[in-house]
Amino acid sequence: MFEDGTRVMMADGRSKDISELRANDYLMAEDGAPVKVTGVIKDSQSTYEIVHKTKHRAFEGEAATNDPLRKIIYQRLSFNCTLTHDLVLRTPAKPMIENDFTKNIYRVRYRTLDKVNTDDGRIINIPKQHKKYFKMTPEGKTDAENFRDEMERQCGEFLNYNLQVRDLDLMMPLLRITTYLRFSPLTSGNGVLSQFLTGTKHLNTKAVLQMAWMLGLWIGDGTTNEPQITVDSFDTSLIDALNENSKPWGIYPTYKDEAFASRCKHVSLHYGQEAGENRVYRNLRKNNPFWNVVTSLKFKRDGDGGKQIPTFMWSEDEEVREAFMAGLIDADGYVCKWTEKTGNLKVSIQTIYPSIMNGIVHISRSLGITATVTTRSSKTITIRGRQVQCQFTFDCNMYGSERLQNILSYCHSGHKTRPVPSTISRDPVYFTFLDIKKGINDVYGLTLEEDKNVLLENKTVVTMCTSQCKNEHFKIKPSKYLQHCIACPHKGIKYFYKNWSGTAKLCGRCWQRYKFSGYRCLNCNFVPEAREVKIAKAKGEGVGLTPEGVPVKGYFCRRCNGILKYDGVRGPKRTKEETSRKAKVTSVGNIQ
Known part of the structure; x- marks a missing residue:
């Protein structure tokens, strides 16, 4: 069941709040087909936010401290659901062979879906990782390769399954961080633009696509008062394309040279007869099909x-x-290759308009292209001796291979266009995620005529719960084996270790970081990464207070501005006192 406010894709391409749905409405299934709603269920339950795990860190550092607008991660894939909601998951399962020369064995790691009994008596399918050993001999190597091939045939390259949110804690940490949700591209459309231009839906002639291209050009560099677009006069291929694409609609771009030398030219899209003829009329806004x-x-x-x-x-x-x-x-785009090995592309578009940023991200995901948004704070810069105020800017970044290349094949700017790819796949895009507890809210579930996955507005693939979510809610009880890390929000069943005091637990990730660096925050118990320790050292030491109110000197924690303490016993390096003490003990032993 989903929280009130979750927007769902309708069969006609619109989106609607789940609380507004009624029986006999039609949703868009993952395959693009309509699926009928037969019933709506309402309840009040605890909800969890299922959110895309991102590498953005601007909201944690100085950027967010100086500019509160940068605390937000914009257009992050997420939805809120109940603990008993089924997630549509995928986990990589390709087996591999490892060489263990210390034990002279071959180790085959493989993953399978196993049946597990939960504390409340349910039997669920959950991925498990297994190991099988073979002797390090020619015969053992052959047996290991045969076993690997057999498991790959049985399990495939991926494990696809459904799992409730409450059962995520039963997964091994290694499997949990490599488990993915997915969003799916739209293969059908509403045909609004073609109907407006031609009177017929889905009649996407060359002229309709040319109009769509001009609309995108105007959104990027157009003026809002009249049909006028700013172009680079050095980019002759773009100017030629603008002339060519506007002619089928009776539009003739014209521009005048400015009094001062400038590469930017304001091109007016006049409607009427061409400038060189004895024209009877030539309008800028009146009867202009583009406007x-x-x-x-x-x-x-x-x-x-x-x-x-x-x-x-x-x-x-x-x-x-x-x-x-x-x-x-x-x-407004900048095109570059970001992975030379695979030939994947990256395109970045800057805009100051939130509505344009939202549209770029939604359209990109509807085409099966990964899209993220970073931000830039407003600032004043000097250009040719003039003070220019730069506004708060969104950087919309798109990543892809042949899907993004196909978009660039429509481009006309010389350095941005790419050839049409030989093949285009419209497979779903997978992403890792986190689950964060939110609180008690109104939730809605839908009963569908067919058992199909449907799409949310952000194109995430989800299942729709029936009365199961409502009935199972009363059976939920906290697991007696559930453990919580004191240094981060992670929780789970296995792979927790004693902390520095021996009275609490650290998750495997934080324990490894603490074991390596030896630093921990006295205030919030946060264990920084080596990168964060390096940044803290670059800023220098300061004086802070411990939770008991005792002044102490040290580096600052980036999470709470507390003081980081170094435990030399746990770190890879020893303090000078320990080193000198060991040297004295060694020298005394040599004398004796």
């Missing part, structure tokens, strides 16, 4: 007149979405 699309389909907001990407574009026809994104990349 009619901008104003009628709400690419320009009614209130303040600002630019936005309307929500219907999030689920437009696939070709229209690709052409629109290509125009936006031609205007």
